[in-house]
Amino acid sequence: MREKRVLEGDLPTQVQTLVQLLLERGLFGTWAGDEAESNGELRERKLTGGKAVWVVAEILGDALRPVTLELLGKAVELSGKYGGEVGALLMGNSVDSYIAGLAIHGTDVIYLANHQRLAQYSTDIYTALLARAIQDHKPGAVLLGSTATGRDLAPRVAARLGLGLTGDCIDLDVNDQGQLLQYKPAFGGNIVAPILSRTAPEMATVRPGMLKKAKPNPARQARVEMLWPDEAVTSRVTVLSQSGADAGKAAALDSADIALGVGKGIGGPANLPVIEKLATVLGGAPLASTRDVSDLGWLPRQHQVGLTGRAIAPKLYFAIGIRGAFEHTVGIRRAGIVVAINKNPKAPIFQNADLGIVGDYAEVVPLLTAALDAAKAKR
């Protein structure tokens, strides 16, 4: 439930009140509940030959994706109950540099496929490799991120092996029978259903930003087993070109503590620099967009948050010039504090926000940027 508190006084007063409240709740410091956030130290588990839990690792830019580390945190927890190994599948070209990162986050065994043919993701080649690895090594559970790649690869492998798959889960657990409970939201998050599989391995993709990473243990090492892509499998789809553009920053929405949502109320893309200044003061917070804003092309589609976009869970979300349609607000259900800035006091966003300022973003955002900058300097 949101607080729905609309601040009072003239705009500068409201902005000061807002900054004060945000500082009290952890801005520029430690967010409430952050201490309990991590799963704590990696405890060494007893391996009793139980079900192995695999994580399909993903690399974005030149680092392991946050969702891979989140999945490993959960895999460590699950394997504590199963008494089996945590395995990570690392597929790509010249990816051996990521072995250490996987090991210190709890991986016992890394299945490494390091080959030129894997330099780019290919549905055909990766499906063949993962399906074969599952058949050869028989893990008990296979987890992937619900990312562009995870959502392309997982159903293909599931259909090839005749396996059940639960897509876009928000949590995983083990029931009394040792089965993997896969918590799957549906209807825009209106319900969360626990799903079970009758096939082995149990397979699930998990939405980024939902699970907690384990604290790394720099002393940990992992065993490495090599996998080789099947030379007979070629990619039917050929990649001609790739463009990162501005959309690269959108991936940061998955794990950002602070995100700035932009609605049609900002008037046009020419006004984005005002928002970007605020983003800079907030440590480079990524921008989120409503469906309207992406339809209009003001921000790339990857930034879209809501029913037909991504669901995010930052500690703090600013909804700027956002009316607050259901289409958008379902995507911020799991956000911590929601701050609404909108000149229309009747906008539904105020019913879906904790703190609200009724005012023109063009006046409020520069005031807020200056006030936050001053507050940050004092810390």
Next chain:
Amino acid sequence: MKTIVLIKQVPVVSAMKLDPETKTLKREGVPAEVSSFDIRALLKAIELRNSQGGEVVALTMGPPQAKAALEHCLALGADRAVHLVDRAFAGSDTLATARALALALKREGYDLILCGRHSTDAETGQVGPEVAELLDIPQVTAAAKLTVNEGGKALTVERETDNGFETVTCPLPALISATEDLASERFPSKAEREQAKGQSAQEVTASDLFADLSTFSTTGSPTWVASG
């Protein structure tokens, strides 16, 4: 070119309310629509047919009331509609659904299969790739742009990735899943709806597709919803 568009009828999610007593979703009286991404896929298929000829078939598996979703597709310009409708399909998970659709697709024949990137109710995005795998054809997910190459034997597709876009080529037959950028949204005019009234969807039952009905429904589904 024959294009088959996989569509799903979904409840209008914004109109759904939780029953405060039972904490379950009230389904009664909630209006239904065609999942938004599927509409984009259909409109793209129609645009391709209008410029290059061929046929567009809308295909769904669903309860009897899903007929309305197919009628909507006919009003938007689909040439034909096929409805997999049978109690023997009820309770199918994504893999059992993909099996039924793949069997119907084989029966129907196709050059291109289009679908939405995921439905707005269940949001799995699995059925498309599972169908492609069962048919052993290539797939391109999250397509934002699509053109048919000269000669009509391959496609050039721009697909959305998590950090940008990539342009790929893909031979036909293939399955492509649509993002909202693939075509602009459109609603049928009154005249189009009137005109579509004369057409109806062809109904296909489970036994039309496969003798062993245990391949569908809960018996053919490797996943199930745990109670509580």
